[in-house]
């Protein structure tokens with residue numbers, strides 16, 4: 700049987716409002732996910748035994764055993780649909796690892812979709828399985844721009860007008876999502892940060908307007924003070940992007956990647972030229988998509 704290839708995007712959080720810590724150890728979120736054109740490609744094919752191979756510019760440090768989320772995704776789908784031969788999963792990795800862009804979650808979403816195709820499983824089960832694998836995996840399946848609530852797994856697509864042009868600046872280190880949330884709790888206990896920002900009315904209107912300046916003014920990340928506390932070097936990255944001409948810059952999710960919104964594509968190219976390691980990307984883009992052979 701021929702391999703199935705799935706392309707899957709990274710995300711930035713246009714808004715990340717972090718509510719209280721729940722008894723299950725997760726925080727209640729009001730977030731706006733936005734899929735951007737920086738992709739991993741995940742290929743699944745029938746094999747004698749399960750295996751994971753990772754290649755590409757962001758491959759360093761990605762686990763290749765059963766702790767890779769794609770392995771867990773394949774096993775979960777196999778057990779749920781009582782089918783599934785062993786698969787070899789190859790990840791061509793461009794999304795920065797532990798970068799706040801949900802790369803592992805994206806790969807898991809792609810693996811679910813690819814294995815469902817390969818095994819003839821009904822894709823209707825995938826959102827539920829995605830939510831079991833991680834808070835951001837369900838968004839990887841749908842992409843676009845979506846409101847995320849609960850721990851991030853409850854999704855409502857949001858209407859948008861036009862395209863947004865981003866400059867993405869990855870760091871040379873990672874931040875684990877759990878560490879960022881714990882640091883936020885610590886800062887909150889000290890009274891060192893503003894209360895949770897759980898209202899996205901202004902952002903929703905800005906997205907419909909299609910005006911990048913209005914979207915820029917509405918960007919917000921409650922985790923940003925925690926990321927800056929864990930990685931103070933990010934202050935300089937944010938300042939450099941704004942100085943280079945971005946409309947606004949935010950830490951993406953749990954960081955440390957910084958995302959800069961620009962007025963248009965030429966502006967994004969100019970800003971990227973001023974920042975080391977920067978790439979340009981546009982959004983929104985579709986979620987996990989099976990590619991032709």
Ligand SMILES: C[C@@](CO)(OP(=O)(O)O)[C@H](O)COP(=O)(O)OP(=O)(O)OC[C@H]1O[C@@H](n2ccc(N)nc2=O)[C@H](O)[C@@H]1O
Nearest residue numbers: 724725726799800801833834835850876877880951952953
């Ligand atoms: C912060 C966000 C923003 O979209 O993503 P990244 O920026 O890391 O990609 C997400 O909330 C991360 O999602 P994801 O990386 O899937 O997290 P999970 O594996 O589900 O959880 C990792 C850890 O993050 C913390 N966590 C995650 C989600 C949530 N709503 N509350 C939490 O407190 C918990 O400590 C959990 O053990």
Ligand SMILES: Nc1ncnc2c1ncn2[C@@H]1O[C@H](COP(=O)(O)OP(=O)(O)O)[C@@H](O)[C@H]1O
Nearest residue numbers: 766767768796797798799800801802803804806
């Ligand atoms: N397919 C995968 N790609 C990247 N990281 C993975 C993958 N599977 C498991 N991981 C583990 O998940 C951690 C967080 O990965 P990632 O999703 O890239 O970060 P973030 O939550 O910041 O977006 C990594 O440090 C790595 O140990």
